[in-house]
Amino acid sequence: MSCRMERLLFLILAQLLTTATCDIDPDSESEENDEGDMPDHWTYKDQDWSKGYKLCKENSQSPINIDTSKTTFNNKFPSIIPEGYNLPETEQLELSNNGHTVKLSLPDSMSISRGFTQKYLANQLHFHWGSATTSGSEHTVDGIQYAAEMHIVHFAAKYGNLIEAAQKADGLAVLGILFQVGAQDNKNYNPIFDKLQDIAAEDAHVYIPGFDISTLLPDQLYRYFRYDGSLTTPPCFQTVTWTVFNETVQISQAQLGKLENSLKTAHGTLDSNFRHVQPLNSRIVFASFSPLSSSRRIVPKEDSNAPAEANKSVDSGHFTLGDTLAVIFGILFGCTVLAFVIYAIRQRKRQRSSTERGQKVIYKPAATMEA
Numbered sequence: 186m187s188c189r190m191e192r193l194l195f196l197i198l199a200q201l202l203t204t205a206t207c208d209i210d211p212d213s214e215s216e217e218n219d220e221g222d223m224p225d226h227w228t229y230k231d232q233d234w235s236k237g238y239k240l241c242k243e244n245s246q247s248p249i250n251i252d253t254s255k256t257t258f259n260n261k262f263p264s265i266i267p268e269g270y271n272l273p274e275t276e277q278l279e280l281s282n283n284g285h286t287v288k289l290s291l292p293d294s295m296s297i298s299r300g301f302t303q304k305y306l307a308n309q310l311h312f313h314w315g316s317a318t319t320s321g322s323e324h325t326v327d328g329i330q331y332a333a334e335m336h337i338v339h340f341a342a343k344y345g346n347l348i349e350a351a352q353k354a355d356g357l358a359v360l361g362i363l364f365q366v367g368a369q370d371n372k373n374y375n376p377i378f379d380k381l382q383d384i385a386a387e388d389a390h391v392y393i394p395g396f397d398i399s400t401l402l403p404d405q406l407y408r409y410f411r412y413d414g415s416l417t418t419p420p421c422f423q424t425v426t427w428t429v430f431n432e433t434v435q436i437s438q439a440q441l442g443k444l445e446n447s448l449k450t451a452h453g454t455l456d457s458n459f460r461h462v463q464p465l466n467s468r469i470v471f472a473s474f475s476p477l478s479s480s481r482r483i484v485p486k487e488d489s490n491a492p493a494e495a496n497k498s499v500d501s502g503h504f505t506l507g508d509t510l511a512v513i514f515g516i517l518f519g520c521t522v523l524a525f526v527i528y529a530i531r532q533r534k535r536q537r538s539s540t541e542r543g544q545k546v547i548y549k550p551a552a553t554m555e556a
């Protein structure tokens with residue numbers, strides 16, 4: 186009996202270790218605004234943009250590497266609430282290839298205000314990606330670059346429009362969503378990804394019916410990083426309140442491939458459209474969540490069937506699925522130990538009492554004769 190108990194304990198311990206190891210495996214991988222309305226004689230290959238746009242070498246540029254161990258917890262950052270994101274099919278959204286990215290125009294009936302000092306209205310969303318050989322997120326977390334990144338650009342309602350707001354210190358708010366590759370298509374993105382082939386040519390555009398834009402966001406809208414930064418494209422205005430969500434969103438390799446290969450420019454395939462990370466300088470990066478555990482990592486929205494290699498994760502300071510499983514197994518382990526101790530005490534009592542009463546013979550040999 187004690188042998189079975191030992192085996193059970195071993196299995197629980199093994200499970201505990203396996204869970205912890207899998208989820209801590211670190212191998213992971215942000216702008217803002219509509220680049221298309223600005224003069225665009227710049228490229229991602231030569232990122233020395235300050236020659237033409239002097240703001241690009243200022244001290245509060247984006248993207249940045251988010252060093253989670255140096256973030257400052259601030260409990261005044263509540264969950265982000267997307268307002269008016271569920272668009273009716275009658276709303277026609279322009280999807281375009283502007284030569285730098287794929288851009289989806291958004292109506293200003295969409296807004297965010299909770300967690301901000303004022304109301305910001307949506308204008309557009311767009312993507313940054315890599316290539317077959319490189320990841321393409323703009324923001325990195327603990328030095329790890331993610332597969333791709335989406336930016337939902339908003340402007341302060343009080344300024345009336347994006348162009349006006351883009352040059353005001355508190356003019357823009359951008360939501361940054363990091364992508365990881367998982368085993369399955371993320372069908373929430375199909376309205377966009379399925380149309381990329383139709384806007385292969387630079388300046389091409391199509392219209393797609395409205396859908397629920399909030400389905401493009403991760404589930405955990407209460408865990409995010411917040412800092413003051415800039416557009417990640419020229420003219421690099423330092424007017425963006427950045428919100429980079431801690432939880433990543435999964436898309437399939439095939440979907441990522443569509444991003445990486447569908448769009449063309451005069452110079453070839455539009456890929457690797459991400460700006461390199463910029464110095465943080467004296468800025469503070471806030472985190473809306475408290476570092477509850479020593480293990481910090483980014484959790485994907487759906488990490489069930491993702492291959493371990495693609496399931497890129499980073500440490501980031503809070504209870505994740507792995508932490509929760511570790512606690513559950515920890516409790517199970519504790520209960521098992523307790524049960525074992527109780528069992529051992531009972532056994533000892535039983536042995537003692539049977540010794541006192543004199544051992545009863547309960548074993549009966551089986552009949553040796555077989556029919």
Ligand SMILES: [Zn+2]
Pocket residue numbers: 215216217218311312313336417
């Ligand atoms: Zn961007």
